[in-house]
Amino acid sequence: MSAPATSAPKNEADNNPSSSNPQVDLSNAVIRFAGDSQDGIQTIGGFLAKLAGRSAREVMTYMTIPSTISGGPSIFQVHLGSGEVLSAGDEADFLVTFYQHSYNDHIASLRHGGVCLYDTDHVELPEDRDKDITYVGVPITSTTIEALGGTARDRGKNLFVLGLVCQIFRLKRDKLIEIVERQFGRKGEDVLRNAMLAFDAGFSYQIGDIFSDAYTLREGTSADTHRITTDGNTAIVFGLLAGGVRFGAGYPITPWSTIMEQLRSELPKYGGMFVQAEDELAAVSMAVGFSFSGHIAVTGSSGPGLSLKMEALSYATMAELPLVIINVQRGGPSTGLPTSVEQSDLMQAIYGSHGDCPRIVIAPKNVQDCFYTALEACQLAKKYSVPVIVLTDQALATRIEAFREPVVDEVVIEPELDLETRGEDFKPYPLDGETRHAPPGTPMAGGKYPVVTGLEHDEWGHPSSSPELHQKMTIRRREKIKAFAEEIDLPEIFGDEEGDVLLVGWGSTWGPIREATIRARSQDRSLSSIHIRYVNPLPNGLETLFARFKHVIVVEMNDEGLYGNGQLATLLRARYCDPKIRSLCKTDGLTYRVREILKGVDAIVAES
Amino acid sequence: MATASPPAEPEKLTKKALTADHPTWCPGCGDFAVLAAFFKVLEKLQIPHEKIVTIAGIGCSSRFPYFVNSHGMHFIHGRALPLATGVSLSRPDVHVFAFGGDGDGFSIGGNHLDHAARKNVNITYVIMDNFVYGLTKKQTSPTSPLGYKSKTDPTGAIDRPINPMKRLVSGGASFVGRTHAAQVKHMMEMFERAIRHNGFSVVEVLSECVVFYPGAFDQGNPRKGGEFNLIEEKQYDNTPEDEERHDVTDEAAAYAIANLPFPGKFGVFYQEERPTKNQLEQKWIDSTREKVGSATAAQLIQQRFDSLK
Numbered sequence: 001m002s003a004p005a006t007s008a009p010k011n012e013a014d015n016n017p018s019s020s021n022p023q024v025d026l027s028n029a030v031i032r033f034a035g036d037s038q039d040g041i042q043t044i045g046g047f048l049a050k051l052a053g054r055s056a057r058e059v060m061t062y063m064t065i066p067s068t069i070s071g072g073p074s075i076f077q078v079h080l081g082s083g084e085v086l087s088a089g090d091e092a093d094f095l096v097t098f099y100q101h102s103y104n105d106h107i108a109s110l111r112h113g114g115v116c117l118y119d120t121d122h123v124e125l126p127e128d129r130d131k132d133i134t135y136v137g138v139p140i141t142s143t144t145i146e147a148l149g150g151t152a153r154d155r156g157k158n159l160f161v162l163g164l165v166c167q168i169f170r171l172k173r174d175k176l177i178e179i180v181e182r183q184f185g186r187k188g189e190d191v192l193r194n195a196m197l198a199f200d201a202g203f204s205y206q207i208g209d210i211f212s213d214a215y216t217l218r219e220g221t222s223a224d225t226h227r228i229t230t231d232g233n234t235a236i237v238f239g240l241l242a243g244g245v246r247f248g249a250g251y252p253i254t255p256w257s258t259i260m261e262q263l264r265s266e267l268p269k270y271g272g273m274f275v276q277a278e279d280e281l282a283a284v285s286m287a288v289g290f291s292f293s294g295h296i297a298v299t300g301s302s303g304p305g306l307s308l309k310m311e312a313l314s315y316a317t318m319a320e321l322p323l324v325i326i327n328v329q330r331g332g333p334s335t336g337l338p339t340s341v342e343q344s345d346l347m348q349a350i351y352g353s354h355g356d357c358p359r360i361v362i363a364p365k366n367v368q369d370c371f372y373t374a375l376e377a378c379q380l381a382k383k384y385s386v387p388v389i390v391l392t393d394q395a396l397a398t399r400i401e402a403f404r405e406p407v408v409d410e411v412v413i414e415p416e417l418d419l420e421t422r423g424e425d426f427k428p429y430p431l432d433g434e435t436r437h438a439p440p441g442t443p444m445a446g447g448k449y450p451v452v453t454g455l456e457h458d459e460w461g462h463p464s465s466s467p468e469l470h471q472k473m474t475i476r477r478r479e480k481i482k483a484f485a486e487e488i489d490l491p492e493i494f495g496d497e498e499g500d501v502l503l504v505g506w507g508s509t510w511g512p513i514r515e516a517t518i519r520a521r522s523q524d525r526s527l528s529s530i531h532i533r534y535v536n537p538l539p540n541g542l543e544t545l546f547a548r549f550k551h552v553i554v555v556e557m558n559d560e561g562l563y564g565n566g567q568l569a570t571l572l573r574a575r576y577c578d579p580k581i582r583s584l585c586k587t588d589g590l591t592y593r594v595r596e597i598l599k600g601v602d603a604i605v606a607e608s
Numbered sequence: 609m610a611t612a613s614p615p616a617e618p619e620k621l622t623k624k625a626l627t628a629d630h631p632t633w634c635p636g637c638g639d640f641a642v643l644a645a646f647f648k649v650l651e652k653l654q655i656p657h658e659k660i661v662t663i664a665g666i667g668c669s670s671r672f673p674y675f676v677n678s679h680g681m682h683f684i685h686g687r688a689l690p691l692a693t694g695v696s697l698s699r700p701d702v703h704v705f706a707f708g709g710d711g712d713g714f715s716i717g718g719n720h721l722d723h724a725a726r727k728n729v730n731i732t733y734v735i736m737d738n739f740v741y742g743l744t745k746k747q748t749s750p751t752s753p754l755g756y757k758s759k760t761d762p763t764g765a766i767d768r769p770i771n772p773m774k775r776l777v778s779g780g781a782s783f784v785g786r787t788h789a790a791q792v793k794h795m796m797e798m799f800e801r802a803i804r805h806n807g808f809s810v811v812e813v814l815s816e817c818v819v820f821y822p823g824a825f826d827q828g829n830p831r832k833g834g835e836f837n838l839i840e841e842k843q844y845d846n847t848p849e850d851e852e853r854h855d856v857t858d859e860a861a862a863y864a865i866a867n868l869p870f871p872g873k874f875g876v877f878y879q880e881e882r883p884t885k886n887q888l889e890q891k892w893i894d895s896t897r898e899k900v901g902s903a904t905a906a907q908l909i910q911q912r913f914d915s916l917k
Contacts (some may be wrong), residue, residue: 054917228916242909247698249690268896269908273697273889278723282690285683285720289694292681297694315684405913412906440661440679440695440702447625449658451673451680463674463682 028081030089031165034106035098037066037074040158043183045076046400047162050179051171052080053229053402060511061400062088062591065339073101086511086518088399090593094168096161097123098140107133117164119157136207138164147201148194156198163202173203226405232370232396236326237262239374240298242406244382244415245324246272248298249286251279254338255397256302256328263298280308284325288312291321292452294417294439296378300326302394303345304334307352313387314353315454317477320428320435322381322388326374329393329507331589340589341395343507344558346567349389350536356474358481360384361536363391365510368403370396373533375411384480385435391535393557395591396508421445427459428452431476485537490545495521495528498548501601503529504581505555506568512592513555516601519594527601535568543576552581553604555597560585582608621654623647628677638789638815638825639669639736645795646676646705646734653803659702663692665712668743669736669815672707686717689724692731697886703803706733711741714750714770725779727885728807734799735810736789737772738817739824746820753870756821772812773866777859777878783809784862784878789816790829791836794874801876807884814871828871839865839875856880 031048033041045061052059058081066072079089091111097103097118103125110116112132118125119140129135144157159180166176180199184192236259240248246267250260263274277283283299290297301309306327316323329345331337349361360380364373370392377388422438424446429435438450455463456470493502495517505513510531520527530545532538546552554569560583565573569583584600586592619625626647633639650660660678664670666685673680679702683691692706713721713735724731740758741747747760751772755764776784783805785798795813802809814825826832842853854861854875862878900908 226917228913230916234916238909238912241905247694249694266908268889268893269900269903270905271893271897273893275693275697277690278719281687282693282720282723285687285690286694286697288683289691290698291694292691293695293699295698311684312687319681405917408906408910408913412909414905438679440699441658442679443658447677449628449678449680451628451662451682453674453682454684455682 027083028079028085029094029169030077030079030092031094031096032075032077032092032106032109033096033098033161034073034075034102035096035158037072038070039074039098040155041074041076041098041161044158044162044165045078047176047179047183048078048080048165048171049400049402050229051176052078053227054175054179055172056227057082057402058085059229059400059402060085060088062395063398065398073105075102075106085401086515087594088591090595094165096165098157099123117161138205138207143201143205144198147197149197156194159195159198160202160205163199164205164207165202166199167203167205168207227402228405229400229402230367231398231400232364232367232392233258233328233398234262235367235370236364236374236390236392237266239371240324240326240378241266241270242371242408242412243324243375243378244296244413245298245378246270246415247274247287247290247293247295248272248300249275249277249283249290250300251277251283251305253280253302253305255330255394256300256305256326258397259300259326259328280305281312284309284312287323287325288316288319288321291316291323292319292437292439294419294437294441296322296324296382296415298324298326300328300390302328302330302338303332303336303348306345306348306389310348310353313359314355314357316387317353317357317359318355318454318456319452320385320477321437321452322385324374324377324381325387325389327389327391328397329391331394331587337589339394341393341508341591342557342587342589343391343393343509344567344587345391346506346535346556346558347570349391350571356478358478359386359536360388360481360484360534361391362388362533363507363535364396365508365531365533366403367396367399367401369510369533371406378413380484384484385437386481391507393508418442426450428461429457429459429473429476431459431472435480481537485534485540488534488537488539490539490541491530491532493528493530493545496526497528499526499528500549501525501527501551501553501605502546502549503527503553503555503597503601504532504568504572505529506532506535509555509557509592512594512597516594516597520598520601532568535571538571538575542572543578546576546578546580550580551601551605551608552578553584553601554581555584555592555600557587557592558585559587619657621650621657623651625657626650626677627675629674631675632671633668634819636816636818637668638738638813638817639672641789641792642669642734642736642795642813642815643672643675645792645799649796649799649803652800655703660705661695661699661702662705662707663695664688664707665717666743667709667712667741668817669707669709669738670712686712686715687720688712689717689720689729689731689733692733693724693727693729693885696730697889700886700890704731706731708733708735709742710735710737710739710749710751710770710772714772714775718750721775722779725776725781725808725810728780728782728882730806730884730886731808732799732802732805733808733810734802735772735812736815737812738815738821739769740817740821742817742820758820771866773872773877774863776810776812777862777866780808781810781878782807782880782882783876785809785811785876786814786872786874787811788814788825788828788836788871788874790825790831791874794836794838798876805879807882825871828874834871837871837873839873839877841876 062077120137121141144160287297287299331340331342364370381388421443556566566583566585662673662680665688696704827834856879
């Protein structure tokens with residue numbers, strides 16, 4: 001069920017060409033575009049990502065979006081690599097700045113020896129600039145306007161820059177043009193013509209000698225030839241569709257909305273339906289209605305919306321109804337940071353409802369895993385008749401990666417509605433067996449029809465407040481989740497099987513933690529890592545892994561709380577009572593940088 | 609998709625077959641009459657037994673599904689309508705009935721009422737309005753009249769109550785009826801017309817809480833000295849009297865009746881034929897399925913993967 005195993009640790013090739021000798025073959029390049037949100041830098045970033053996917057290169061993108069309605073500073077970063085790409089990159093090798101504010105805000109993200117391309121129409125270089133950086137001024141705005149026939153509009157400068165990048169990095173022009181044509185061709189001939197004019201103007205712009213042979217990206221080495229390039233939210237949509245979801249309901253909230261928008265358009269093709277509900281409470285209630293009707297149903301939201309759904313999720317646990325809930329985490333509490341990343345909904349996902357309310361919570365590690373996690377959530381919800389929460393986040397939702405295309409015939413499920421007559425012995429909640437429901441429309445041979453309830457009930461679903469029964473049913477609901485825990489494999493250790501430091505991560509920190517592990521090991525440090533995909537229930541036997549290391553450090557994007565432990569660390573400490581488990585936390589709304597992790601680890605190890 | 613296999617000879621639907629647990633309502637509660645009327649209408653309409661679905665939220669009257677032997681769900685407070693929407697939209701083969709009280713419908717579930725109404729989801733919704741919170745033992749409800757003394761308004765209710773008929777008509781419910789639990793024949797007529805209506809049909813039943821608000825609806829009960837005044841609907845018989853009768857498609861006229869002082873009038877306030885959400889969604893599904901050439905899920909997903917390469 002899980003995504004294909006990732007490759008073993010490898011030595012990273014040198015990705016620090018010195019400025020004195022720019023004639024270097026790159027295995028890796030981090031390109032950051034800094035402009036405003038309406039400049040279309042996401043569009044060209046997406047093109048580059050798609051090109052990488054087609055060129056057997058690895059890619060990961062990172063973007064910031066202002067939470068304003070329109071406009072505002074925005075960046076799009078593309079990490080292209082001919083080997084494994086695990087993060088969006090700590091620092092940029094190549095920075096394109098469209099405005100003075102872009103320059104001011106992002107010049108520090110450029111590594112020493114990097115290249116800053118700036119629009120001379122908008123950016124003035126300060127006197128005291130970093131001498132290790134190569135500055136290349138191009139009148140991006142005016143050249144684009146000129147190329148497009150002298151109108152005062154500068155739309156198209158993103159494509160001019162794409163042409164420049166294509167020239168500088170010696171990317172495959174024909175392949176890139178094919179991608180541009182596919183996108184812009186849909187918008188009409190004029191749009192495509194202008195796009196190509198701008199692109200060609202950038203591609204043929206005479207930059208001078210600075211870049212001659214400087215940046216040739218090495219060909220990709222990925223063994224996968226059938227690869228798709230997409231973002232995490234889209235991968236979730238297709239995981240749900242493959243998993244048999246045909247009905248769902250939701251309410252708009254960033255960054256969940258793009259999932260519901262896509263489902264609204266996709267589901268009718270499959271004979272299904274996604275309903276935009278009047279609020280979060282209605283959305284989850286409709287989804288419970290779909291589930292009660294015999295379908296695999298989905299609802300979803302982001303932090304604040306998940307809070308609103310909690311009462312109905314408790315009902316779904318009590319009534320033992322299958323339901324998939326996608327939660328795209330963002331910065332909290334409250335409205336918080338709607339367009340930034342955080343992992344602070346873990347406790348809410350596991351414990352947010354009233355009552356003893358066990359359910360399954362899974363967190364995808366990367367874009368590819370978003371597909372398989374959504375798919376698996378559908379299967380688990382059905383198998384255990386329980387709500388399953390998929391805990392993804394803003395960073396995964398919006399970033400683009402290339403990955404091996406799932407084999408459709410192996411994963412796609414055509415759901416069937418089971419309305420076969422139920423026998424006289426029909427018991428939805430047998431104390432010694434699996435939950436089985438009889439959806440509306442099912443004839444009941446015994447003449448007795450089931451009423452699904454949120455009241456405590458007996459094996460037949462009949463309300464009962466018997467103390468003994470409540471105890472037994474509470475155990476039943478708990479034990480089926482524990483039974484699932486038995487099925488979960490112990491996470492594999494990445495790195496040495498024993499040693500000084502074991503990093504523990506969950507969700508989208510997988511990439512940076514893995515890269516940190518690789519970097520530390522290349523410096524002969526004893527550091528390994530594990531990734532926990534199933535956060536509730538946790539896999540059994542983690543203590544056997546922890547025992548092999550001197551330090552166990554849980555890396556999370558949430559706060560260390562009142563007692564110095566992040567949310568997963570708190571759970572692990574509660575379960576294993578092991579003071580060796582420590583926390584590395586942060587809540588700046590940004591994904592972890594590799595050097596932040598390594599620095600944090602050093603500090604924790606030093607103080608213990 | 610459906611693999612329904614109804615019994616070879618469908619048995620006649622009887623009150624006996626429809627009866628489940630004995631209601632837990634207090635002796636004398638108006639809801640008994642509502643249940644009896646519902647059984648009688650189902651007997652008359654002979655809807656296949658397995659296709660009857662009763663749904664409710666929380667409250668005294670929301671216990672309804674336990675007392676009807678049919679597929680059903682007793683859900684959470686205020687959310688019966690979105691739940692029923694999920695069932696109605698995804699299962700065009702079943703008949704969806706929602707039951708509840710004034711607190712469940714007009715207070716905690718108020719938002720859902722407007723949206724189920726404007727979307728015209730095919731559901732029949734019976735609101736047993738007793739002007740009080742009964743299950744939680746006498747708090748002011750959204751329909752409690754000004755001055756009503758409850759545990760939360762010991763000196764009398766001060767907040768203006770909701771006018772259910774105006775609320776439903778303005779929300780966009782396509783069938784709006786009002787009846788009284790003491791008038792079983794009229795109640796049955798309202799239920800039958802609501803069930804036959806294609807769309808979101810709502811019947812408000814004044815159903816007395818004999819424990820916490822006894823006598824609340826005596827003014828509408830001739831046996832208690834009140835008046836049960838019916839809305840006279842247009843017959844379209846070209847008589848001069850017909851001019852004065854109520855046109856059920858006239859929204860402004862419905863408001864005028866709804867503004868009459870309590871106990872007001874009973875009958876159909878408003879009814880219009882307009883496409884249901886069920887029909888509109890199905891239309892979109894059908895045209896989309898046609899566009900994609902009735903492709904299988906595997907084919908559709910493969911096509912999208914190809915576009916992401």
